[in-house]
Amino acid sequence: MAEGMIQIGLVGNPNSGKSSLFNALTGLNQKVGNFPGVTVDKKTGKCHLSEGVESTITDLPGTYSLYPKRADEWVTYRVLMGQDNEIQVDMLVLLADASNLKRNLLFVSQIIDLKLPVVVALTMMDLARSKGIEIDIEGLERELGVPVVAVNPRKNKGIAQLKKVMAATARHQYKSPARDFIANNELATGAIEKVKTLVHGLSDYKAVHYLINHEHFRLDDSLQVNIEETEKEFQFNHTKTQAEEILHRYNRIKLIMQQTVAEPDPLHKSLFTEKLDDLLLHRVWGYFILLSVLFLLFQSVFMIAQYPMDAIEWAFGNFSSWLSTTLPGGWFSDLLINGLVAGLSGILVFVPQIMILFGLITILEDTGYMARISFLTDKLMRKVGLNGKSVMPMISAFACAVPAIMSARNIENTKERLLTILITPLMSCSARLPVYTILIALVIPAKKIAGFISLQGLVMMGLYLLGLVMAMLVSWVAKWFINIKERSFFILELPMYRAPRWNNIFTTMVQKAKIFVVDAGKVIMVISLLLWALSSYGPGNRMEAVTSQYAQLKSSQPENVEQLEKEEDAARLANSYAGILGKSIEPVIAPLGYDWKIGIALITSFAAREVFVGTMATLYSVGEDSSEDGLFLREKMKLAKKADGSPVYTLATGLSLMVFYVFAMQCMSTLAIVRRETRSWKWPVVQLIYMTALAYLMSLLVYEIFKDVTITL
Structure with missing residues (x-):
């Protein structure tokens, strides 16, 4: 290794703290791509080690040994064997979990015998101490023959010392052991x-x-x-x-452990983790606790977010009113108020809910409870053709289906991985949250059950559970049609319970909000502006006919000018390009209780589900209610009428539309990632067909059940 830019591979067992150490070493100097030829995440970053020594660090997928089974383990294996075309590492930083040292030392010993320059970073020392484990680091370093540094990347401890040792290794101050770990x-x-x-x-x-x-x-x-x-x-x-080989390695590891590690009597005390697992993983109470956690999650999302959402709506309502009275009339003012501001309000109003949802999910992951959910549900999952590892992608899909589908790579069994990919989009992602929120506010009363349980929160939880239950049913049916025979194993390491990292939670909330506003927001804004144009203009002869008709009516009925102007706005919208498109599909969606405006929203939201709200904001700003200054979008939708004078958004229509969005595959990004993960167009097409058919039939059923039911808001 020469001084300058060196290539470092970061390796270790899963859950050994690799991601935390990678973040601590590289900070924000990171980029994410894919390893060549496979759909496995490739994270690289720059790190300054010392004067004259810069490094590129590649975070390699976690693996337990040099005998790979999964696609991601083969990626790490090929790099370590020097068989990767793009990544040739000069040295390795190998993480070892001090609280599970015996298991981790197997991989350490194998890496040592490859004769690659290596530094061992000993993590989880605080957990080891909590278990009563004491490690002689100098003795361990002497026995292994390679440098060992204790680090705590979560608290940024030991990082400076690790960089110093990495730089020394780069300068050949540490040599690979002359003798093999075993013969x-x-x-x-x-x-x-x-x-x-x-x-x-x-x-x-x-x-x-x-x-x-x-x-x-x-x-x-x-x-x-x-x-x-x-x-x-x-x-x-x-x-x-x-x-x-494995037998010889564990015999040598046993001797090293006896000389360098002091462990308490395993019968001395029952650890807090074990006692808590007895409760949380109980065959009966475990499921009640899980449902309670989910209940609290959705109640919190709906109730806590209500105040900032109301504030954002109020601010945009008043801002639109001020612009209407301040700016001169004309197409530019109309574009600014009914296109740009209306679209922007449709984005920002849902940021509080998205931040709260992601914050709570991060707490579940940080504390270690998310892994328990996988373990708890494995038996149920197997009955429908999946295994416990399928739960992690499914829960992740409550945030976004795209990374959730990518995370299914960790499922070794091909059939179970494919089934997980097929059903994951049925989980209600954060893009559906704005749709649910506005529809629930429209048709479900803001009442409290037993004085403290929000009815709207219960409906929200019901929608999420509906997607989950249907995913189980679809998987159970699909497992009979996917003819892949392969043995399935479920091996999962349960992490220790830990206090959540509040800085990490806050950072995640901000990042997810930023992603929603920037990535989803760009799509929403573009479609909002395009929709404004399609809603404001139409075929010349039709728009001229409307203008001429209402000009005559205004001159003959001067006392009804205000009402006639509202009717003219509605007529112009109906004869615009957007109106013509909506009217053309109305016969297909009318049985579901939808009008042509909802039809337009269904089409535009194929780009991204959250576009539904932006579409509604634009249509109801451009349309008949545009003169109602200061009205919130949901109030405008509440006032919407059909041609016969009946309200558009009844309980039946609202519930039907919610169910449609639970099941419909309205996300081009998801279809693209399924194509990429399965390397075939067959499965995205199957997904699109079955989810669209399911959405239509279930929405029709819901509308027929509730069309004669009324509810007081």
Whole structure:
């Protein structure tokens, strides 16, 4: 390694603190892409180690050993074996969880025997101490033969010392151990020596992996044949060699642990974690607690966010009124008030709910409860063709389906991974939240049950549970049609319970709000402005006819000018390009209780579901209620009438529309990511067809059930 820019790989077991250390080392100097040829996240970042030593750090996917099973583990394995075209690491920073040291040392020992420069970062020392575990770090460093540094990236402790040791390693001040951790050569002496003559520069242990996995390496055909012949010549047995290796490693690890680690008697006391797990993972009470947590989550989202949402609505209502009275009439003022401001209000009013939802989900993840949900639901998931690991993508999809679908890569079983991808969009993502919020406020009374339970919050929770239940049913049906035979395993490490990191929670809330405002906001604003144009203009002959008709009526009925102006606005909207589009699909959606304005919103929200609100804001600003200064969007929608004078948004229509948005696949980004993850257009098309059909049929059923039911707001 020469001084200058060095390439560092960050490796370790899952849940060992890799992401936290990566963030601590690189700060904001990060970028996220994909590893070449596979859909696995590739996080890289810059880090200044010392004067003259700069580094690029790549956060490699977590793995338990050098025997990969999942796609993400193969990514790490290929990098460590020098088989990745793009990433050639100069050194490794290897994280080891001090609270589970025996298991982590298996991977540490394997990395040491690859003879790559390595620094061991010992994490979770606070958890180890809470378990009564004391580690002699100097002794551990001496036994392993590589530098060991205790770090706590969550509190930024030990980072300076780690950088110092990394820089020293880059300057060759630390050497790889001369002796192997175990006698690797004895695992298959003849075969190993033969492979080392075929591929120069291999350690004994790396030669073992060439014998086991050479078919997966980038080697020329003649070398592949020679290694295959070596296996046959020396009767090399993959399984036996691997088993012997692991046994020898754990024997050596046991001796190291005896000399360097003081552990309490396991029967001395029952840890707080174990006692809490007995309750939270109970076969009966665990499910009640889970439902209670979800109940509190959605009650909080609806009740806490109500105050800032009302304030934002009030501010925009007054701002629009002020602009209406201040600006001169004309197309620019109309564009600014009914296009730009109306679209912007439709974005910002939902920021409080999105921030609260993400904040609460982050608390569940930080405390360790989210992993318990996976463990708790594994038995139920298996009955519908999934496993407990499917829960994590499904819960993540309450935020956004795109990263949730990408996270399904961690599911080893191909069929279970595909089923998870197919049903994940049925979870109600944050993009649906604005739609639910405005419709619930329209048709569900703001009443309290038993004096403290919000009825609107209960309906919100019901919509989320509806998507979850339907996802289970769809998976149960689909498992009979997807003919992939593969054994399934569910192995999950339950993290220790920890206090939430409030800085992390606040940062996540701000980041998610920013993503919503910037990414979703751009789409909403573009569509809002485009919709304003389509709603304000139409075929010349039709718009001229409306103008001429109402000019005559105003001159003949001067006492009704104000009412006639409202009717003219409505007629112009109906004859605009947007109105013509909405009227053309109205026969299809009329059985669901929808009018042509809702039809336009259904079309525009295929770009992104949250566009529904922006569409409504524009249509009801451009349309018949535009003269009602200061009215909030939901009030304008509440006043909307059909041609026969009946209200558009009845209980039946509102519930039907909510159900439609629970089930409909109205997200182009999700379809694109499904295509990318499955490497086929077949599954996105299947998803689009089944979800659209399900949305239509269920909405029709709901409308028929509730069309004769009235409720007092």
